[in-house]
Amino acid sequence: MSPLNIVVIGGGAAGFFGAITAAETFPNASVTILEKNRTVLNKVRISGGGRCNVTHACFDNRLLVKHYPRGEKSLRSLLNQFDAAATVRWFDDRGVSLKTEADGRMFPTSNTSETIINCLLDTAYQLGIKVRTSCGVASLSVSDPAATNSSWTLNLFTNEIIYADRVLIATGGYPQLSAYGWLPEQTDPVLSPVPSLFTFNVPDSPLLTLAGVSVKDAKVYVVGTKQEQRGPLLLTHWGFSGPAVLRLSAWAARDLSDVQYRFTLRINWVPTLNENELRNALQEFRQQNGRKQVVSQNPFGLPSRLWEAFAQEAGIAETQRWADLPAKPLNRLTERLTNSQFQVVGKSTFKDEFVTCGGIDLNSLHPQTLESKAQKGLFFAGEVLDIDGITGGFNFQNAWTSGYIAGKNIGH
Structure with missing residues (x-):
C-alpha cells in the first residue's frame, strides 16, 4: 500500500505548521509544501520589524478570542486544542525561547525572525518534508468524483501535474474574490475579502x-x-x-x-x-x-x-x-x-501586518478538524479562513492553531 500523499499549498506560517504536524502525526505519509514565491515564510521574516511577533502572552482563551474581529466563536473551540501556551511550549521544546514585552507581545529572545524561520525549516527537513518553491497552483480538482476518498489533481503554473490524497490550503488571504477562482468546483463558500489593519x-x-x-x-x-x-x-x-x-x-x-x-x-x-x-x-x-x-x-x-x-x-x-x-x-x-x-x-x-477580512466561510468546515464538509480530504488553515486578529501576535496564533489542527486530522 502506497504511503498517504499530503500536499500543503502555501509556504507560510500556517502551511509549515500544518505540514510539520501532519508529518509528526502520520510518520508514514509523504508531505510536500508548494509555495508560489521563490522563498518561504515571507510574512514571518518581515513581521514585527524583522523580529517576528510569534504570539501574545494572553493565556486565558476567553480573553484571547476577544482580539479577533472575525472568527471568535470558531477560535474558542480551536484554541482548546492548541493555544498560546501550547505555542510557547512547542518552540521551547525545539530550542527557541520566547520573551514577553510590556504590551504582551512575544518575540524570540534572539530578537530576529530568522530564529523562527530556521526552527520551522530545520524541523521540516528532519521530518523529510519536501519544500518546493516557485510552484504556484493554477487549479485544483477532484481526480475521481466517484471515489469514496477523493484524490486531488493539482495543475501547476509550470505545466506540471501532481496528485495528492489530501490537500491543505494555507495560502493566506486574497485581496479580491476572483483570486479564489483556482479552488475546486463546488468548493466552500468564500466571504468577500476586504483589507483589515490599515x-x-x-x-x-x-x-x-x-x-x-x-x-x-x-x-x-x-x-x-x-x-x-x-x-x-x-x-x-x-x-x-x-x-x-x-x-x-x-x-x-x-x-x-x-x-x-x-x-x-x-x-x-x-x-x-x-x-x-x-x-x-x-x-x-x-x-x-x-x-x-x-x-x-x-x-x-x-x-x-x-x-x-x-x-x-x-x-x-x-x-x-x-x-x-x-x-x-x-x-x-x-x-x-x-x-x-x-x-x-x-x-x-500597514505592510508588516497586512491581513484580510473574509475568506473561507467557517460554517462550511468541520469545526474540530477544519476539513471541508463538502469536499472530503480538503483542509484549510491560516488567513485563508475568515479569521483575522488585530496586531500583537494574534494572526500568527491563528496560523499556529489552525495549522496544527488541520495537520493533526489530515491523515484520517
Missing part, C-alpha cells in the same frame, strides 16, 4: 506637520457608526496610524469598505474625560495657573507640539495667559481636545 489618509489634516508625534491614549470613532477604539495614536505625514487606528480599521473593515474609505473620523485626545469634565478641568487649571502662558502649560500630558497646535487652532496667541483667556477660545480648545473631526479619504496598508 492606516487612515487625511490629506487635509492640519496636523500633518506633526508627523512622528504619538499620543499614549486616545479614543477614535467612525462618525455615524458604533465603531470606536481606544489606545495609542500616531500622527503621520499622511494622516493617522498606531494601535487605536489599526484596531478601528480591523473591527470596522467592512463598514469602511462599504463607504470606499471615505468617512469622518472623530478623536477624543483625552479619553478619560467627556466634554463637560474636560471643560471643568480646564477651568480649575486656569484658576491655579493664571499667570502662566496657555501654550506652555499643558494640563493633560499631551505632547507639547500637539498642545501648541490645538491652542493655535483655537485662536490662542503665544503670549496669552490663562487668567486672561476669553470664553470663546477656551470653548474652541475644549472642542479640539474632545471632538476633533477629520475627513478620511483613503487608506494605507
Whole structure:
C-alpha cells in the first residue's frame, strides 16, 4: 500500500505548521509544501520589524478570542486544542525561547525572525518534508468524483501535474474574490475579502506637520457608526496610524469598505474625560495657573507640539495667559481636545501586518478538524479562513492553531 500523499499549498506560517504536524502525526505519509514565491515564510521574516511577533502572552482563551474581529466563536473551540501556551511550549521544546514585552507581545529572545524561520525549516527537513518553491497552483480538482476518498489533481503554473490524497490550503488571504477562482468546483463558500489593519489618509489634516508625534491614549470613532477604539495614536505625514487606528480599521473593515474609505473620523485626545469634565478641568487649571502662558502649560500630558497646535487652532496667541483667556477660545480648545473631526479619504496598508477580512466561510468546515464538509480530504488553515486578529501576535496564533489542527486530522 502506497504511503498517504499530503500536499500543503502555501509556504507560510500556517502551511509549515500544518505540514510539520501532519508529518509528526502520520510518520508514514509523504508531505510536500508548494509555495508560489521563490522563498518561504515571507510574512514571518518581515513581521514585527524583522523580529517576528510569534504570539501574545494572553493565556486565558476567553480573553484571547476577544482580539479577533472575525472568527471568535470558531477560535474558542480551536484554541482548546492548541493555544498560546501550547505555542510557547512547542518552540521551547525545539530550542527557541520566547520573551514577553510590556504590551504582551512575544518575540524570540534572539530578537530576529530568522530564529523562527530556521526552527520551522530545520524541523521540516528532519521530518523529510519536501519544500518546493516557485510552484504556484493554477487549479485544483477532484481526480475521481466517484471515489469514496477523493484524490486531488493539482495543475501547476509550470505545466506540471501532481496528485495528492489530501490537500491543505494555507495560502493566506486574497485581496479580491476572483483570486479564489483556482479552488475546486463546488468548493466552500468564500466571504468577500476586504483589507483589515490599515492606516487612515487625511490629506487635509492640519496636523500633518506633526508627523512622528504619538499620543499614549486616545479614543477614535467612525462618525455615524458604533465603531470606536481606544489606545495609542500616531500622527503621520499622511494622516493617522498606531494601535487605536489599526484596531478601528480591523473591527470596522467592512463598514469602511462599504463607504470606499471615505468617512469622518472623530478623536477624543483625552479619553478619560467627556466634554463637560474636560471643560471643568480646564477651568480649575486656569484658576491655579493664571499667570502662566496657555501654550506652555499643558494640563493633560499631551505632547507639547500637539498642545501648541490645538491652542493655535483655537485662536490662542503665544503670549496669552490663562487668567486672561476669553470664553470663546477656551470653548474652541475644549472642542479640539474632545471632538476633533477629520475627513478620511483613503487608506494605507500597514505592510508588516497586512491581513484580510473574509475568506473561507467557517460554517462550511468541520469545526474540530477544519476539513471541508463538502469536499472530503480538503483542509484549510491560516488567513485563508475568515479569521483575522488585530496586531500583537494574534494572526500568527491563528496560523499556529489552525495549522496544527488541520495537520493533526489530515491523515484520517
